Amino acid sequence: MSRVTSLAAPLALSLVLLAGWELACRGLQLPVYLLPAPSAIAAALADHAGALFAAAWVTLSSALLALVLAALVAGPLALAAAVSPLIERAVQPLAVTLQVTPVVAIAPLVVSWAGLDHPEYATTALAAVVAFFPLFSGALTGLKSADPDLERLFDLYGASAGQRLWRLRMPAATPFVLEGVKVAVGLSVIGAVVAEISAGSGRSQGLAWTIVETTHQLRMAETFAALFALAILAVGLHAVTRMAETEILRKWRGR
Amino acid sequence: MSEPSTALPLTVASLQDVVVRYDDRTVLGPFSLTLEAGSSTALVGPSGCGKSTALRLLAGLEPPTQGHVRRAAGRGETAVVFQSPTLAPWSSALDNVALPLRLAGIPAVQAADQARAALARVGLAGSELKKPAQLSGGMAMRVSIARALATSPRLLLMDEPFAALDEITRRRLADDVMSLWKDGRPALLFITHSVEEAVYMADRVIVMSPGPGRILAETRLSDGFPRAARFRTSPAFRDAVEEVSHALQMAMETAA
Numbered sequence A: 001m002s003r004v005t006s007l008a009a010p011l012a013l014s015l016v017l018l019a020g021w022e023l024a025c026r027g028l029q030l031p032v033y034l035l036p037a038p039s040a041i042a043a044a045l046a047d048h049a050g051a052l053f054a055a056a057w058v059t060l061s062s063a064l065l066a067l068v069l070a071a072l073v074a075g076p077l078a079l080a081a082a083v084s085p086l087i088e089r090a091v092q093p094l095a096v097t098l099q100v101t102p103v104v105a106i107a108p109l110v111v112s113w114a115g116l117d118h119p120e121y122a123t124t125a126l127a128a129v130v131a132f133f134p135l136f137s138g139a140l141t142g143l144k145s146a147d148p149d150l151e152r153l154f155d156l157y158g159a160s161a162g163q164r165l166w167r168l169r170m171p172a173a174t175p176f177v178l179e180g181v182k183v184a185v186g187l188s189v190i191g192a193v194v195a196e197i198s199a200g201s202g203r204s205q206g207l208a209w210t211i212v213e214t215t216h217q218l219r220m221a222e223t224f225a226a227l228f229a230l231a232i233l234a235v236g237l238h239a240v241t242r243m244a245e246t247e248i249l250r251k252w253r254g255r
Numbered sequence B: 001m002s003e004p005s006t007a008l009p010l011t012v013a014s015l016q017d018v019v020v021r022y023d024d025r026t027v028l029g030p031f032s033l034t035l036e037a038g039s040s041t042a043l044v045g046p047s048g049c050g051k052s053t054a055l056r057l058l059a060g061l062e063p064p065t066q067g068h069v070r071r072a073a074g075r076g077e078t079a080v081v082f083q084s085p086t087l088a089p090w091s092s093a094l095d096n097v098a099l100p101l102r103l104a105g106i107p108a109v110q111a112a113d114q115a116r117a118a119l120a121r122v123g124l125a126g127s128e129l130k131k132p133a134q135l136s137g138g139m140a141m142r143v144s145i146a147r148a149l150a151t152s153p154r155l156l157l158m159d160e161p162f163a164a165l166d167e168i169t170r171r172r173l174a175d176d177v178m179s180l181w182k183d184g185r186p187a188l189l190f191i192t193h194s195v196e197e198a199v200y201m202a203d204r205v206i207v208m209s210p211g212p213g214r215i216l217a218e219t220r221l222s223d224g225f226p227r228a229a230r231f232r233t234s235p236a237f238r239d240a241v242e243e244v245s246h247a248l249q250m251a252m253e254t255a256a
Helices: A003-028 A037-046 A049-083 A085-100 A103-114 A119-141 A148-156 A161-199 A206-214 A220-253 B051-059 B092-105 B108-121 B138-148 B167-184 B195-201 B236-256
Strands: B011-022 B024-036 B040-044 B066-071 B076-082 B155-159 B185-192 B202-210 B214-218
Touching: A003 A037, A037 A049, A037 A220, A037 B155, A049 A085, A049 A161, A049 A206, A049 A220, A085 A119, A103 A119, A103 A161, A119 A161, A148 A161, A148 B051, A148 B076, A148 B092, A161 A206, A161 A220, A161 B092, A206 A220, A206 B092, B011 B051, B024 B051, B024 B066, B024 B185, B024 B214, B040 B051, B040 B195, B051 B066, B051 B076, B066 B108, B076 B138, B092 B108, B092 B138, B108 B138, B138 B155, B138 B167, B167 B195, B185 B195, B195 B202, B195 B236, B202 B236, B214 B236
Parallel strands: B040 B185, B040 B202, B076 B155, B155 B185
Antiparallel strands: B011 B024, B011 B066, B202 B214
């Protein structure tokens, strides 16, 4: 498939769907509080661009901060687990438990701990919780992924534990870590959104909060505008991560 | 277990009545083998006869369940070439070759110089900065051989190094390995599935029985390294190949 076709196909489908939506709204004369037409959503986007942008930044910044926090815990923990089977054995079940517990279920608790004055603590904490597992398991899998024969060569040449970690295990982990980051980036946005919705009203000003607020007030065009902004944010973040991953991998393996 | 050598000074490594058991399964032995300085020994045998296990014992990479391993080669004096090139994909050819030198504590600049020279010896001058993914299978194996020789080892162990290469490349590499080997003449142990390759590269060919591997037959050849251009058509070569093939066939029949 040519580059143009592969770009045009999804675009064309979107346009067809949007046109159908617009026609249906007009033809059926649906009230705006039920389903706004794409034109109304576009107008809402334009009218509230500044506010949406600010809200997107709130959500994005807490997701990114959460990623950094999660990485700061997951990285060293994965290193420790890679070096010591005992630590791995101790940490792994807890990490899995944290992973399989739905973030929605712990959100109200974390939100109440954060308090009404600081809902951003809750969004960051919950985003960090969901971002932790892919980062940890990516790093741990990667650190243990080195070619066994290459490990044997390190034995043969009497490499120290530090040399093995720095010259073998850490570089070997790179592709796995990048994969973990890619998954974690997506999940961190979900974590932040879940926390904002849990916080409901209050001082949170993120995109998900905007969605909840405008839904309550039946300002559906703005709801859809915020949803659209959220989708763009997530897609953009994913695209940037994937580009970075491709670039780093190209450098890593030389092509 | 490895112990300081008390054997003849010419012996670089030896296995004495070693047995290796994994769980309750005996994979090797009792098996004895002595590798002398300057000699080239080939090990042939059916799959799963414990050839690679014997190699790992000689390298000091694992201890035997019973028996003794004696190694005169100290740390950094043993080199192993595996069936796959076993290069670090994130490192350039130069860094891969320099790795054992760096691990031995040689400063980066000096290690790079030695690695560059080692790459030039295997005909890869100019490919220093290429990464393994950018090399052909034969070139990657050359890098692996350069890495093994960069440390001027006393003991060189090769585990089916050419198995994944095409016939032309493996013949060319066999010649190159033998001419490089001639320089320092480390004790060479060469594991292969190919009888012709074994006879071509070794002055002693050992045929092993199916697992648990024991020595079934031993064929000695005249040294005469590097082999003359028409060595493969000489009667001495044909006779040795016949003899080894026959022993190997007996081994296979025992297995069946």
